[in-house]
Amino acid sequence: MNMSNNRVLTMARAGREAVKWEMENDKNVFMLGEDVYKFGGVFGTADGLGEIFGADRILDTPISETGFIGLATGAAIAGMRPIVELAFADFIGVCYSAIVNLAAKHHYLSNGEFKVPMVLMLGSGGGYNNGGQHSQALHACLAHMPGMKVIAPSNAYDAKGFMHAAIRSDDFVVYMGQKRTSGVGFFGAPIPDSMSEIPDEPYTIEFGVARTVKEGTDVTVVAISWAVHQAMDAAKELEKEGISVEVIDPRTLVPLDRESIINSVRKTGRLVVADEDYQSYGFTSEVIASVIESEPNVFKSAPIRVANPDTTIPYSRPMEQQVLPTSARIKQAILDVMK
Amino acid sequence: MLPDNETRVKMYRTMLTSRHMDDRIMELYYKDKTPVFDIAAGLIPGEIHSSHGQEACAVGTVFVLGQEDWITAAHRPHHTAIARGICVKKILCEIMGKANGLSAGRGGHMHLYSKEHKFCSSGIIAEGMGPAAGMALASRMQGKGGIGVCYLGEAAVNQGAWHEVMNMAGVYKLPFICVIEDNNWGVSVSKAASTAIARNSDRATSYNALGLYVDSNDPDDIYNKMTEATEYARSGKGPVILELKTYRLQGHMLGDPQHYVPEEEKLAFRDCTIDYKNKLVNEGVITESEADSIIADIKNEVDEAVEFAIKSPLPDAQNALTGNFV
Secondary structure (H helix, E strand, C coil), X not given: CCCCCCCEECHHHHHHHHHXXXXXXXXXXXXXXXXXCCCXXXXXXXXXXXHHHCCCCEEECCCCHHHHHHXXXXXXXXXXXXXXXXXXXXXXXXXXXXXXXXXXXXXXXXXXXXXXXXXXXXEECCCCCCCCCCCCCCHHHHHCCCCCEEECCCCHHHHHHHHHHHHHCCCCEEEEEEHHHHCCHHHCCCCHHHCEXXXXXXXXXXXXXXXXXXXXXXXXXXXXXXXXXXXXXXXXXXXXXXXXXXXXXXXXEECCCHHHHHXXXXXXXXXXXXXEEECCCCHHHHHHHHHHHHCCCCCCCCCEEEXXXXXXXXXXXXXXXXHXXXXXXXXXXXXXXXX | CCCCHHHHHHHHHHHHHHHHHHHHHHHHHHHCCCCCCCCCCCCCCCCCCCCCCCHHHHHHHHCCCCCCXXXXXXXXXXXXXXXXXXXXXXXXXXXXXXXXXXXXXXXXXXXXXXXXXXXXXXXXCCCCHHHHHHHHHHHHHCCCCCCEEEEEEHHHHHCHHHHHHHHHHHHHCCCEEEEEEECCEECCEEHHHHCXXXXXXXXXXXXCCEEEEECCCCHHHHHHHHHHHHHHHHCCCCCEEEEEECCCCCCCCCCCCCCCCCHHHHHCCCCHHHHHHHHHHHCCCCCHHHHHHHHHHHHHHHHHHHHHHHHCCCCCHHHHHCCCCC
């Protein structure tokens, strides 16, 4: 791959680049959703694409999420490859049936007669004081349901590769981008490690293959999306205190690379799982259960979850920080699991 | 445009196929659930929403459509699927959960699919709206000239999905038709109790759509209005709401006591298969004895399909675990 030009992009720009390339190379790919044509999508994924491809292929919709997700499902069944922009993940509440009963079920219920090659883009997560209805991660509400692949990249390189893979996939894929990692201006300066040097060429990343962000020997920290960066901050601090932390980013919740996680815990014997979503019945529980089912005797100490403690996300800064899986909370969990 | 006589006889035969299939399903359904009604028991478990009384709505509309057009059917899909020409054996096998059903037993009676027939269905009220509109959009984007048709009942018009999609179809001027089969009942709630206006086709005004209404439950009248609807949709002018007054003769689902339906309303129920036969005989399209032999033919065909389905194998239980992804 050509890495010579040293293009460092944000996640939003990297994802947009993949969308643009796929739309240029496959006339069946089109985007529809909220504020895509002129605004470029709330999170910038369609920035400028309206001018390039026109209003028929960058299709603004009314605020009718049930309607346009159902419509995209039908378009996908009939041979198109729609990319749907749903802005905030919180809004799945108004269109959950279209997601889980239409897009996610038609392939199975039709015994594969119909495919639903569709991408649903969601902006997830908080940390910028936007209140309880615009800050949720909601990974588990989607990953829990069969029939959809769920990806939550943490950096720009993955964002581009997974966007190419998602658009080309014949399955229904939910693409969750955390807003604070997106690099879109009004969400603040991007987290430096979420930006990546991006090859010019298109490339895909295989679903269900975790990335070891940092190798270590004492504790395994599994984190997804924005929490990956918090885990890395904690790991770097503890490195100075002599604790060797391995950080694993599964990158896709469905399929989940259980094998890589289990292999890491076999090595370290200790596990912390960090996720911005609600704790109970969530990603953190799923990871721990998966390791215990496979390796019940591997643990030197009880695993620890660092997630939202099952509370509505508050607005005020100190309260919101209290419920996020911040590096401070992850660091404390690592110290606890080392006891 | 009214159908020619050859089409009318085909429509009659198709109505009878649907009716006799539903009669046989009903017979088998109850036989296995007597004396104690257990919804999980027998050859045909689960809910069955039979199409008794609504067959005219299917033939009168589907017979106007072409191979390029797309259909999403409702939770009550038998008559629509049969009118579309989907194999009765495969439908029955799916309803009995057999390995050679349309979806190899993964779907069941509310989830009938056929790619060859561009036919999908969905058991959740009004949720066929979005997909049918999307199929219309895809057809237009691909230059294939097809239209999307969503079938649903009058109670579905009170779903948010219905209004969202009608509005989008109006905004995008989609080649889309919503066929409302108005049987006056959403399970046990009457249209009068659930719906603020008398005619749902009047809602077309809100969505810059063409609203059409047929009150006769007669296949010829329906065919005529559906011809107007498809011409309008194909012309690029925008979507159509086609409202059809019909009758639900066996309740919401088999086993529904229908105690909530007033006696005078039940007495006024019309059976479109009998009305249409009488009409065809009175107009000299077929003779009484030809009608009798058509009925006998159809019964034989359907009975053979029922026997085929009964003898067909159940799927391997392990098949439950695959198929969520390509």
